[in-house]
Amino acid sequence: MLGASAAYHLALAGMRPLVIEANAPAWGASGRNAGMALAGLGGHFDRVTRLVHASGTRSILDYTTRSLDMLEAWDAELPGGIEWDRFGSLDLAVDDVEEAHVRSMAALQADAGLEVRVVDRTELAELAPGLAIDQVRAAKWTPGDAKLNPFRLCYGLLERVRVLGGTVVTGVRVDRLLAGGGRVTGVATSHGEVASGSVLLATNAWTPSLAPHLAANLTPIRETVCVTEMLPFSIGAPGFETNQCNEYWRQMRSGEVVIGGFAVADEGMGIGSYSTRVRSSIPPLLARLLERLHPALSDARIIRCWAGLLDFASLEIPMAGPLPAEDGTPLPGAYVAAGLTGHGHPYAPVLGLLMAELIVSGAPSTLPLAPFDPGRYIGVVHAPTWLEPFLGS
Numbered sequence: 001m002l003g004a005s006a007a008y009h010l011a012l013a014g015m016r017p018l019v020i021e022a023n024a025p026a027w028g029a030s031g032r033n034a035g036m037a038l039a040g041l042g043g044h045f046d047r048v049t050r051l052v053h054a055s056g057t058r059s060i061l062d063y064t065t066r067s068l069d070m071l072e073a074w075d076a077e078l079p080g081g082i083e084w085d086r087f088g089s090l091d092l093a094v095d096d097v098e099e100a101h102v103r104s105m106a107a108l109q110a111d112a113g114l115e116v117r118v119v120d121r122t123e124l125a126e127l128a129p130g131l132a133i134d135q136v137r138a139a140k141w142t143p144g145d146a147k148l149n150p151f152r153l154c155y156g157l158l159e160r161v162r163v164l165g166g167t168v169v170t171g172v173r174v175d176r177l178l179a180g181g182g183r184v185t186g187v188a189t190s191h192g193e194v195a196s197g198s199v200l201l202a203t204n205a206w207t208p209s210l211a212p213h214l215a216a217n218l219t220p221i222r223e224t225v226c227v228t229e230m231l232p233f234s235i236g237a238p239g240f241e242t243n244q245c246n247e248y249w250r251q252m253r254s255g256e257v258v259i260g261g262f263a264v265a266d267e268g269m270g271i272g273s274y275s276t277r278v279r280s281s282i283p284p285l286l287a288r289l290l291e292r293l294h295p296a297l298s299d300a301r302i303i304r305c306w307a308g309l310l311d312f313a314s315l316e317i318p319m320a321g322p323l324p325a326e327d328g329t330p331l332p333g334a335y336v337a338a339g340l341t342g343h344g345h346p347y348a349p350v351l352g353l354l355m356a357e358l359i360v361s362g363a364p365s366t367l368p369l370a371p372f373d374p375g376r377y378i379g380v381v382h383a384p385t386w387l388e389p390f391l392g393s
């Protein structure tokens with residue numbers, strides 16, 4: 001979705017981008033996610049907010065809410081739309097620790113300007129009929145959040161890229177960057193060399209294979225998603241999260257419920273793995289969570305499971321901007337946008353736009369990219385700050 005967003009904006013600006021995809025569009029995390037669009041970034045909000053403030057006058061919400069607005073516009077603009085349902089999200093606390101987290105996060109996010117509040121039981125019952133209210137200690141309501149079909153998003157953007165004169169090739173793997181005369185000149189691929197004035201790596205968890213100097217600060221984490229059979233009733237219009245957004249679920253327009261999470265119960269907590277094989281221990285945990293919070297789902301069958309790779313940036317804030325060489329010196333023509341740390345939808349639209357502006361004009365015009373400077377991840381190994389929110393309660 002990040003490469004597709006950047007290519008779309010490059011094409012709109014009159015460039016003729018070439019998207020080189022090793023597999024197929026949405027083969028990576030962008031086609032394996034649960035389709036939630038959360039402006040508040042789950043458990044990462046606090047630390048990302050501090051890093052963005054330290055880089056200038058902007059708030060992280062300037063970026064994430066802009067992405068959600070862009071997604072809404074794309075729903076009208078892209079062929080077939082993206083099944084955009086801006087019905088809000090509910091962050092459910094099921095124990096004391098989560099309640100404290102939900103309340104402090106609601107205060108932090110409201111203070112930063114997000115429309116968010118803790119709702120009482122009566123309102124919760126109205127927002128999510130059938131929810132086991134007795135299991136919920138507190139609930140944070142973010143009315144501007146949304147859900148979408150991530151396949152439609154990727155394919156819709158790439159279809160527009162083609163119409164605007166760009167090219168999308170699939171089944172072609174980029175093996176390395178080509179450089180000469182102190183700048184990047186193109187890429188070597190499984191199908192030969194391609195010359196280019198600029199190369200943007202939007203390769204998520206696989207970025208270290210092309211830029212090994214980012215490996216120490218970019219960690220793949222396997223996460224599992226399950227989908228139920230179609231249900232003939234609604235479990236509530238909003239998207240749902242719990243445990244600092246480590247578990248999350250939504251009902252699709254067609255009636256199936258998609259639920260993901262419990263990476264922490266995976267082998268080695270799924271950390272550092274490039275395998276997307278589903279471990280059999282995870283689906284029962286996801287099923288039990290659904291049954292506990294939506295008793296009407298106790299007989300619902302899970303019909304499909306898959307796993308995908310999150311890419312966690314060590315400091316939780318993505319990297320998007322010029323890609324320096326290993327020793328930190330500039331490498332003109334090289335760019336990277338990766339490390340969305342589990343929140344593709346609030347980041348990919350706006351970062352794709354800003355990367356396109358940077359490539360076309362030498363500087364982004366809509367918002368500064370300074371908070372996402374990849375330089376903060378070069379030549380230094382940061383101990384990951386994401387472990388605490390990842391462990392949840």
Ligand SMILES: Cc1cc2nc3c(=O)[nH]c(=O)nc-3n(C[C@H](O)[C@H](O)[C@H](O)COP(=O)(O)OP(=O)(O)OC[C@H]3O[C@@H](n4cnc5c(N)ncnc54)[C@H](O)[C@@H]3O)c2cc1C
Nearest residue numbers: 001002022028029030033034035036174204308340344345
């Ligand atoms: C299980 C799961 C659930 C998630 N749930 C949500 C959610 O509900 N909401 C949300 O906002 N985010 C969610 N995310 C995170 C979100 O999906 C990601 O942040 C986002 O998709 C990353 O987009 P991307 O374009 O950077 O990466 P990807 O979608 O992974 O795309 C990278 C692409 O690069 C290609 N590639 C890799 N190496 C090469 C190469 N050498 N040459 C050519 N091509 C290459 C891959 O084939 C892939 O298609 C979830 C992620 C997972 C895994």
